[in-house]
Amino acid sequence: MTNIAIFGANGRMGKVLCEAALISGNTSLAAAYVRDQHDLIGTKVQHFINQGETGVAFSTEAVIAEDVDVAIDFTLPAGMKKHLATALARKTPLVIGTTGLTAEDMTELEQAAKHIPIVFSRNFSVGINLLENLVKQAAKTLSDDVDIEVFELHHRHKIDAPSGTALMIGEAIAQAKGWDHDEVAVFDRSQDEHEKSQKEIGYSVMRGGDIVGEHTAYFAAEGERLELTHKASSKMTFAKGAVRAAAWLKDKPVGLYTMQDVLGFR
């Protein structure tokens, strides 16, 4: 049994992560953390979730409880950095799903992984991790005259853009092509009007309603087009993946892992 703590437990993903930790057969919800001084502190988590029963009440993120084996963070970059420091001080393994991280944030995360085991993934669904491998195969197999674009659609509340997953897909394609992603990524065509060159990865973003998360990689040539699409229809998909990662991480040595490692894809 793996005792899991959830940071940002009052968030959209935090709530579903609490549910996932409770309903999985090999984990339990040990703690549900919210910001220090939050109004919810002391309130039973059970009143906020849709499935599972627990006596756990929301508590302050400032301290990780004794019985916690692994903590999970799906918050915002500022929250992730704070939670990373807390996990480091207590030597708690950490699963991180927060997106919108800067290159500096990533360096901080990589440094921390020299002291605690961390799984970081911009998408914890099995399907997207398979898609990551499929786009690499497509990028390597298709001739150089294909145009590559990544589209993503998410709910109206999402802040970062393009999504972490869209960038993960684009970076996988760039790696397979031997390109420097920063050099080939095009985020805004209106600022640099030109005919598309073959060494480009364009990104398009839509925000609206309650879309959970949809991603398509387009490989468009003269005469044919390959579209590789993944559609998530429930946040529980990500939460179950993160809880699976937490159980996997419990006894691992220090290091930085991804969902590809958890799934045994590499």
Ligand SMILES: NC(=O)C1=CN([C@@H]2O[C@H](COP(=O)(O)OP(=O)(O)OC[C@H]3O[C@@H](n4cnc5c(N)ncnc54)[C@H](OP(=O)(O)O)[C@@H]3O)[C@@H](O)[C@H]2O)C=CC1
């Ligand atoms: N990797 C994956 O598979 C997935 C990743 N995500 C990512 O998860 C993250 C959260 O998404 P979502 O649940 O929709 O967002 P929400 O806005 O619903 O929740 C954010 C949570 O983070 C907390 N938080 C924000 N800033 C801080 C801070 N500085 N200190 C402490 N806590 C903080 C919020 O607390 P408060 O309410 O007090 O502000 C809240 O609990 C995003 O980065 C999203 O992209 C989402 C789905 C899947």
Ligand SMILES: O=C(O)C1=N[C@H](C(=O)O)C[C@H](O)C1
């Ligand atoms: O914010 C979300 O909701 C999601 N964020 C992740 C991302 O940025 O890719 C993963 C998923 O698509 C949902």
